[in-house]
Amino acid sequence: MRLKEVNINFTLNKENYSLSVPSNMTLLQIIRDVLHLTGTKCGCEKGECGACTVIMNGVSVNACLVIAAQVDGSSITTIEGIGNALNLHPIQKAFVEEGAVQCGFCTPGMIVSAYYLLNKNPSASDDEIREGLSGNLCRCTGYLKIIEAVKKAEKELNEIKR
Amino acid sequence: MKEKTNYIGHKVNRLDAIEKVTGEIKYMSDLYFPDMLYGKILRSKYPHALIRRIETSKAKAVEGVHAVITWEDVPGFNGFGIATPDQPVLSKDHIRYIGEAVAAVAAKSEEIAEKACALIEVEYEELPIVDNPIDALKENAPKIHENGNLCLHTEIKRGNIEKGFQESALIVENTYYTGRQEHAFLETEGGVAHIDTDGTLVIQVGSQYPQRDQLQLARCLGINPQKIRVISYPVGGAFGGKDELTIQPILALLTLKTGKPVKMVLSREESIISYWKRHPFIMHYKTGIDKEGKIVAQEVKIYEDKGAYSSLGGPVLNLAVEHACGPYRVENVHIDGYAAFTNNGVCGAFRGFGVPQVTFAMETQMDIISEKLGIDPIRLRKINALQKGDTTPIGNKLTTSVGTLKVLESIEECNLWKRRNELSTQDPKKPWIKRGVGLALTYQGTGLGVGLPDYGGAKLELREDGGFTVKIGTVDYGQGILTAYAQIVAETMRCPIEKVKVTLGDTALTADCGPTSASRGVYTGGKASIIAAEEMIQLMKNVAAPLLQASADFIDYDNGFMFLKGEPLRKVSYKEIANKFIDDGKPLPETEGYFLMPIADIEIKNAFGLPHHIFAFSAHVAYVEVNTLTGETRVLQGAEAVDGGVVINKQGYEGQVEGGFVMGLGYALMEDVIIDRGQFKNVNFSTYIIPTVKDTPFHIESIPVINPEDTGPFKAKGIAETVMVATAPAITNAIYRATGTRLYRIPATPEYVYKRLKEVENEKAHKGH
Numbered sequence: 026m027r028l029k030e031v032n033i034n035f036t037l038n039k040e041n042y043s044l045s046v047p048s049n050m051t052l053l054q055i056i057r058d059v060l061h062l063t064g065t066k067c068g069c070e071k072g073e074c075g076a077c078t079v080i081m082n083g084v085s086v087n088a089c090l091v092i093a094a095q096v097d098g099s100s101i102t103t104i105e106g107i108g109n110a111l112n113l114h115p116i117q118k119a120f121v122e123e124g125a126v127q128c129g130f131c132t133p134g135m136i137v138s139a140y141y142l143l144n145k146n147p148s149a150s151d152d153e154i155r156e157g158l159s160g161n162l163c164r165c166t167g168y169l170k171i172i173e174a175v176k177k178a179e180k181e182l183n184e185i186k187r
Numbered sequence: 188m189k190e191k192t193n194y195i196g197h198k199v200n201r202l203d204a205i206e207k208v209t210g211e212i213k214y215m216s217d218l219y220f221p222d223m224l225y226g227k228i229l230r231s232k233y234p235h236a237l238i239r240r241i242e243t244s245k246a247k248a249v250e251g252v253h254a255v256i257t258w259e260d261v262p263g264f265n266g267f268g269i270a271t272p273d274q275p276v277l278s279k280d281h282i283r284y285i286g287e288a289v290a291a292v293a294a295k296s297e298e299i300a301e302k303a304c305a306l307i308e309v310e311y312e313e314l315p316i317v318d319n320p321i322d323a324l325k326e327n328a329p330k331i332h333e334n335g336n337l338c339l340h341t342e343i344k345r346g347n348i349e350k351g352f353q354e355s356a357l358i359v360e361n362t363y364y365t366g367r368q369e370h371a372f373l374e375t376e377g378g379v380a381h382i383d384t385d386g387t388l389v390i391q392v393g394s395q396y397p398q399r400d401q402l403q404l405a406r407c408l409g410i411n412p413q414k415i416r417v418i419s420y421p422v423g424g425a426f427g428g429k430d431e432l433t434i435q436p437i438l439a440l441l442t443l444k445t446g447k448p449v450k451m452v453l454s455r456e457e458s459i460i461s462y463w464k465r466h467p468f469i470m471h472y473k474t475g476i477d478k479e480g481k482i483v484a485q486e487v488k489i490y491e492d493k494g495a496y497s498s499l500g501g502p503v504l505n506l507a508v509e510h511a512c513g514p515y516r517v518e519n520v521h522i523d524g525y526a527a528f529t530n531n532g533v534c535g536a537f538r539g540f541g542v543p544q545v546t547f548a549m550e551t552q553m554d555i556i557s558e559k560l561g562i563d564p565i566r567l568r569k570i571n572a573l574q575k576g577d578t579t580p581i582g583n584k585l586t587t588s589v590g591t592l593k594v595l596e597s598i599e600e601c602n603l604w605k606r607r608n609e610l611s612t613q614d615p616k617k618p619w620i621k622r623g624v625g626l627a628l629t630y631q632g633t634g635l636g637v638g639l640p641d642y643g644g645a646k647l648e649l650r651e652d653g654g655f656t657v658k659i660g661t662v663d664y665g666q667g668i669l670t671a672y673a674q675i676v677a678e679t680m681r682c683p684i685e686k687v688k689v690t691l692g693d694t695a696l697t698a699d700c701g702p703t704s705a706s707r708g709v710y711t712g713g714k715a716s717i718i719a720a721e722e723m724i725q726l727m728k729n730v731a732a733p734l735l736q737a738s739a740d741f742i743d744y745d746n747g748f749m750f751l752k753g754e755p756l757r758k759v760s761y762k763e764i765a766n767k768f769i770d771d772g773k774p775l776p777e778t779e780g781y782f783l784m785p786i787a788d789i790e791i792k793n794a795f796g797l798p799h800h801i802f803a804f805s806a807h808v809a810y811v812e813v814n815t816l817t818g819e820t821r822v823l824q825g826a827e828a829v830d831g832g833v834v835i836n837k838q839g840y841e842g843q844v845e846g847g848f849v850m851g852l853g854y855a856l857m858e859d860v861i862i863d864r865g866q867f868k869n870v871n872f873s874t875y876i877i878p879t880v881k882d883t884p885f886h887i888e889s890i891p892v893i894n895p896e897d898t899g900p901f902k903a904k905g906i907a908e909t910v911m912v913a914t915a916p917a918i919t920n921a922i923y924r925a926t927g928t929r930l931y932r933i934p935a936t937p938e939y940v941y942k943r944l945k946e947v948e949n950e951k952a953h954k955g956h
């Protein structure tokens with residue numbers, strides 16, 4: 026009972042990929058189970074928790090809701106494409122310094138949502154930050170330190186730009 | 188200890204934060220092995236049934252299936268459970284809840300495993316359902332277990348309850364209900380099992396106590412625990428929900444059967460249906476108070492909905508019994524608690540462990556009393572507050588640090604409380620929006636209590652680079668013990684924190700430190716680390732002595748160096764000392780620190796585990812806004828004053844307070860897994876709602892109340908539970924201030940609040956006539 030496969034070409038974190046995957050696979054499964062890039066997390070597979078948030082064609086999406094065929098021709102950025110230990114993105118740095126991380130399972134998705142938000146709206150207000158993160162659940166932190174971290178990163182990003 | 192600390196009490200960034208923000212850290216569910224299979228569990232269709240027949244041949248015939256297992260494949264004892272191992276790994280004949288595991292498959296892909304599961308034929312004979320703890324205890328109730336439906340009965344009587352009520356000026360009597368909260372850790376139960384090159388079975392699944400998992404697994408598998416290695420760090424949230432075993436025994440069986448690595452990660456739905464929840468309670472409270480506001484008698488009856496299997500339901504009941512009267516002096520008590528089996532899923536450990544339930548009831552009672560007697564809520568609590576040297580309601584003397592008055596004094600000074608009258612108003616433009624400020628107080632035992640093995644353990648290794656690795660069996664699932672341990676070691680060894688590595692939760696590498704639960708992680712592992720570090724200092728001084736041409740007694744140490752007392756320039760670095768071991772052909776030293784948790788000097792008869800000896804205390808305030816047209820509540824601000832002894836890490840402390848407060852907010856207003864006739868009704872995040880960033884208050888003030896506990900590491904206790912416990916009653920008491928409507932049930936959903944608002948309106952109208 027082999028499922029029909031689809032051929033897909035896409036860029037992920039600036040690298041080109043050409044894969045043949047079962048047609049019912051989700052982008053989340055492609056990222057994790059095929060490419061073994063595990064920074065993107067799975068918390069529900071239903072678009073309800075935001076742990077799987079990635080940027081696809083410039084827009085933040087729940088990777089668990091994107092199916093293989095939609096991935097074809099797209100450009101994707103995951104947490105691994107945002108920064109790394111030697112070169113932290115200001116949002117990542119702010120998360121560390123503000124104590125916005127506890128168990129860390131929501132963190133990659135949260136950071137990708139914040140990244141998208143601040144790209145789109147570099148002077149997001151507190152309310153807009155809350156709105157922008159409202160699709161990402163966190164069970165540990167109570168969110169306040171996450172909001173603080175995003176505000177701090179926003180400030181820093183705006184200073185860099187100046 | 189030096190007066191000035193380098194790390195203790197400071198704000199220290201989490202040491203694992205960088206690998207978490209980059210996504211580099213590997214959780215157990217992130218692991219992939221070559222040639223790995225996927226596991227899938229077939230769970231019962233019915234909440235209560237007998238199994239007549241299980242037929243697996245069709246499933247076994249599916250291409251890509253490597254193993255199909257049932258109870259017949261459990262080589263050892265087919266049961267698990269921390270307190271009583273009455274839950275089958277794979278059910279043989281009697282199904283007691285809907286998520287119960289009946290069979291399991293390992294196959295080349297998840298899809299094939301799922302398909303094979305669907306082909307397993309199970310013939311059931313349905314049995315009548317028991318769906319609440321009061322019915323469960325009736326004589327004619329269907330029996331869930333052979334010995335009936337009583338899991339545990341604990342009764343404590345002290346003083347003369349009749350006389351107490353006779354002497355009371357006021358008696359307040361109410362019945363309270365609490366919901367079935369789901370842990371909702373973001374990482375569901377998941378991981379991989381494989382067989383190592385030396386034949387060791389390696390289980391990598393998020394858990395709170397690898398050493399106990401190892402023993403429970405050995406019993407199920409019928410193999411030597413030494414042949415099992417459990418690794419369980421890092422974990423994407425636990426909160427008590429990964430204290431008991433979950434998928435581990437089935438994963439282990441599939442791996443042993445196939446000889447291949449097997450991975451399993453539960454879907455959110457399967458996670459919610461299959462494993463632990465917070466026990467719902469029904470509680471009758473009768474409180475007698477004299478004219479001065481002193482509680483003179485209290486009678487409490489508790490019914491705990493245990494669900495289908497024991498797990499930690501008995502100890503949860505006992506902790507509830509112990510804390511049922513709050514941190515107050517009550518001389519005449521009668522507390523009668525029942526944990527009853529039902530077919531409502533399974534319940535187990537959850538942050539607070541029975542205390543959130545009774546705190547909701549007790550603190551609502553206190554709020555009612557305060558109003559009826561016209562005594563300020565904080566004054567009423569101060570009048571009754573337990574203090575050091577007092578005897579608790581269950582009869583033990585408090586000899587460790589007691590912060591009841593201190594947390595009350597601190598919370599009294601916070602902005603929200605001082606401004607409570609001006610804040611408790613209705614919106615001038617929208618008069619249906621009403622605001623109020625409420626308060627609640629609680630306390631929480633640290634550690635496991637009397638009669639249970641309660642110890643801390645740590646190994647400390649000097650590394651070649653002059654740094655240290657501390658190895659402790661507890662697990663960091665977000666609460667921050669990894670960083671706290673590093674701070675404690677760096678402070679004790681007087682070296683930069685960057686030189687300290689921490690290894691956690693691995694039966695092959697770390698010292699057994701007991702379960703990561705009961706707010707005991709920092710206390711036990713921290714204390715054991717200090718013991719190991721002190722021994723290390725001595726060993727290192729002995730090696731430094733000849734290098735410095737002095738006796739070890741004259742050596743001091745700081746900042747990664749050992750030097751002559753008073754002559755800091757005559758020094759050797761820790762690295763040089765490490766190299767000396769190597770040059771001398773000696774192994775680098777590893778010290779071990781073990782200690783027993785102090786316990787109370789009495790036992791409470793017929794209440795296993797009671798009493799506790801060390802307690803954290805906290806006072807919570809909530810500022811809410813209620814829409815009286817819809818019954819919706821929004822928590823605008825919060826504050827907590829917490830006595831957890833000396834704070835080890837300011838950042839971690841605030842993180843616990845904020846996270847705990849918001850988890851308490853969910854418990855107060857929205858969270859309840861609804862089970863109707865044994866069937867789960869809300870099993871994902873679109874129907875089981877937890878607080879989002881939009882529900883979180885605008886501000887939560889965390890007020891550390893530094894109340895040193897002499898027995899603790901750097902005089903710390905533990906705060907992980909108390910921070911969430913009193914939030915729910917603070918919120919419901921605030922709703923009362925806002926609306927004049929008393930709530931006896933949580934979660935206080937809009938439907939329930941609206942219904943109560945109408946009831947109270949009708950009562951008033953009735954009285955008016």
Ligand code: FES
Pocket residue numbers: 066067068069070071072073074075076077078087088089090
């Ligand atoms: S895993 Fe995609 S939203 Fe939860």
Ligand code: FES
Pocket residue numbers: 125126127128129130131132162163164165166373423424665
């Ligand atoms: S840090 Fe644990 S879920 Fe957000």
